[in-house]
Amino acid sequence: MPVYKYPMPLASEITSHSDYLNRRTFLTGIAGATGLAMTPFLGEGSAHAALKAGKSEFSTDAKPTSRQDITTYNNFYEFGTSKSDPAANAGTLTTRPWTIEVDGMVNNPGTLDIDDLLTKFPLEERIYRFRCVEAWSMVIPWVGIPLSALLNKFDVQGSAKYVAFETLVRPEEMPQQRSLFPPLEWPYVEGLRLDEAMHPLTIMAVGLYGDILPNQNGAPARLVVPWKYGFKSIKSVVKMTLTESEPPTSWNKAAAREYGFYSNVNPQVDHPRWSQATERKIGAGLFASRVDTLMLNGYADQVGSLYSGMDLKKFY
Amino acid sequence: MVLASIIKRAPTWLVYLAGFIPAIYYIWAGVTNQLGADPIATLENALGEWALIMLIAGLSVTPLLRIFGVSLVKFRRAIGLVAFAYVVLHFTTYLWLDRQWDWGAIWGDILKRPYITIGTLAFFLLLPLALTSNNRAISKLGAHSWRKLHRLVYPAALFGAVHYALLKKTWQLEPLLYVAAVVALLTWRWVAKSKKRRQAELAVSS
Numbered sequence: 001m002p003v004y005k006y007p008m009p010l011a012s013e014i015t016s017h018s019d020y021l022n023r024r025t026f027l028t029g030i031a032g033a034t035g036l037a038m039t040p041f042l043g044e045g046s047a048h049a050a051l052k053a054g055k056s057e058f059s060t061d062a063k064p065t066s067r068q069d070i071t072t073y074n075n076f077y078e079f080g081t082s083k084s085d086p087a088a089n090a091g092t093l094t095t096r097p098w099t100i101e102v103d104g105m106v107n108n109p110g111t112l113d114i115d116d117l118l119t120k121f122p123l124e125e126r127i128y129r130f131r132c133v134e135a136w137s138m139v140i141p142w143v144g145i146p147l148s149a150l151l152n153k154f155d156v157q158g159s160a161k162y163v164a165f166e167t168l169v170r171p172e173e174m175p176q177q178r179s180l181f182p183p184l185e186w187p188y189v190e191g192l193r194l195d196e197a198m199h200p201l202t203i204m205a206v207g208l209y210g211d212i213l214p215n216q217n218g219a220p221a222r223l224v225v226p227w228k229y230g231f232k233s234i235k236s237v238v239k240m241t242l243t244e245s246e247p248p249t250s251w252n253k254a255a256a257r258e259y260g261f262y263s264n265v266n267p268q269v270d271h272p273r274w275s276q277a278t279e280r281k282i283g284a285g286l287f288a289s290r291v292d293t294l295m296l297n298g299y300a301d302q303v304g305s306l307y308s309g310m311d312l313k314k315f316y
Numbered sequence: 317m318v319l320a321s322i323i324k325r326a327p328t329w330l331v332y333l334a335g336f337i338p339a340i341y342y343i344w345a346g347v348t349n350q351l352g353a354d355p356i357a358t359l360e361n362a363l364g365e366w367a368l369i370m371l372i373a374g375l376s377v378t379p380l381l382r383i384f385g386v387s388l389v390k391f392r393r394a395i396g397l398v399a400f401a402y403v404v405l406h407f408t409t410y411l412w413l414d415r416q417w418d419w420g421a422i423w424g425d426i427l428k429r430p431y432i433t434i435g436t437l438a439f440f441l442l443l444p445l446a447l448t449s450n451n452r453a454i455s456k457l458g459a460h461s462w463r464k465l466h467r468l469v470y471p472a473a474l475f476g477a478v479h480y481a482l483l484k485k486t487w488q489l490e491p492l493l494y495v496a497a498v499v500a501l502l503t504w505r506w507v508a509k510s511k512k513r514r515q516a517e518l519a520v521s522s
């Protein structure tokens with residue numbers, strides 16, 4: 001099998017230097033002028049793009065799902081288990097100040113501030129297919145930063161093999177964290193193998209449709225790993241820890257037989273209770289047919305080599 | 317009692333009318349594209365949930381009479397038929413909109429997916445009940461065997477509720493409340509029946 005070479009455009013090819021600088025001024029301008037009011041202002045979803053992001057060769061040509069559907073049909077169990085709960089309840093989440101702690105097997109442990117993520121890193125638009133383990137799918141225009149660019153700031157140690165991720169715990173703002181019958185154990189935790197985390201497709205998303213991320217989609221920063229089922233793309237991240245052993249993951253803890261550590265999109269490996277061979281395309285309407293699910297969600301050329309020699313039925 | 321006289325005067329077609337309001341609403345909303353991002357699942361789930369609600373309503377008729385003295389017995393056939401209509405609509409949504417008559421996939425689901433296996437069993441348990449919910453069938457079968465046959469509604473309702481609990485990604489409160497409701501109704505029935513049997517035995521021996 002020929003080795004696939006990722007297209008690696010230079011950052012300057014994507015965004016000109018002057019645009020890049022302008023974006024900074026523009027953003028710091030907004031942040032300075034409106035202070036804390038920034039979140040609700042941008043969160044309203046004004047028609048113009050608030051974030052300036054370069055295009056990416058990794059984006060699909062498929063037509064993105066409507067903003068309405070992407071922001072009203074969510075799984076974010078901290079805010080409730082029905083698809084409409086996050087949009088209804090996540091308004092209470094305060095996303096400033098917000099830092100992501102990076103620790104574990106790194107030589108420079110430290111923190112990332114959300115405003116630095118928005119202003120000090122080149123943002124890219126990544127239009128990705130998104131496949132939920134529940135057999136529905138969307139096409140989502142994320143804005144984000146390759147995760148490798150963030151992790152590299154902290155000088156990852158050679159013996160680190162995994163990255164563990166953690167979501168915010170704030171029961172005052174997240175109703176299901178106060179529930180007597182929580183659907184999952186908190187905090188929500190996820191993990192990737194280091195090579196998966198460093199893969200150029202893996203991003204920390206900070207925006208959607210050119211605006212900052214709406215709360216229900218995992219504001220202010222969430223992971224996006226487009227070849228894995230959606231629940232791997234952990235939301236509202238507050239911590240990343242480099243580890244040597246495989247970290248625990250929330251859905252695996254809830255039902256190990258049904259949700260593995262890898263959870264790669266794979267039409268040939270069914271969920272024990274339903275088939276993964278096909279998916280319903282969100283936004284296609286009442287009479288639309290299902291479409292076939294693609295191996296690794298259509299990213300097999302880019303990421304297939306990460307799993308060569310592995311039995312994907314065993315490492316589901 | 318005012319309630320009793322209202323119930324006495326209310327025609328049974330009211331049950332059909334009120335019972336089908338949710339179905340008409342959901343189907344209309346679906347066809348006019350107002351069911352949100354995932355209309356097939358929304359319609360399928362809503363019809364399934366109403367099927368379960370109606371089955372539970374039907375099972376509640378006897379306890380309501382025995383415990384509270386409120387008799388809805390004359391509505392019971394209508395409630396049961398409305399419940400079955402929801403099951404049929406739910407099943408049709410699955411076969412048509414969800415699976416698009418892909419019989420290979422449907423057969424695979426029925427054999428391999430426990431929650432669909434159980435749902436299908438519930439459907440086939442209810443089918444003979446719906447077919448015999450008319451006066452001719454009662455007189456043909458005789459009251460005794462008719463009543464015996466219609467006890468199938470208990471496993472059917474239980475299967476319906478378990479089907480719901482099994483299809484969520486985790487154990488969630490709402491489906492478990494439905495399971496609890498059905499189990500409570502079945503338990504009540506069982507306790508009431510064994511009490512009656514004991515009383516009958518006492519009456520015979522004294």
Ligand code: HEM
Nearest residue numbers: 357360361364365367368403407410435436438439476480
């Ligand atoms: C007595 C019979 C049945 C009852 C009471 C029932 C009830 C339900 C309920 C309450 C739900 C979930 C609603 C929710 O999530 O809010 C559901 C979902 C579902 N039912 Fe049934 N059901 C029955 C029979 C069937 C049959 C015969 C099939 C197909 C063979 C079926 C297929 C499904 C499917 C596929 C879903 C999940 C839809 C999704 O993907 O979200 N059910 N049902």
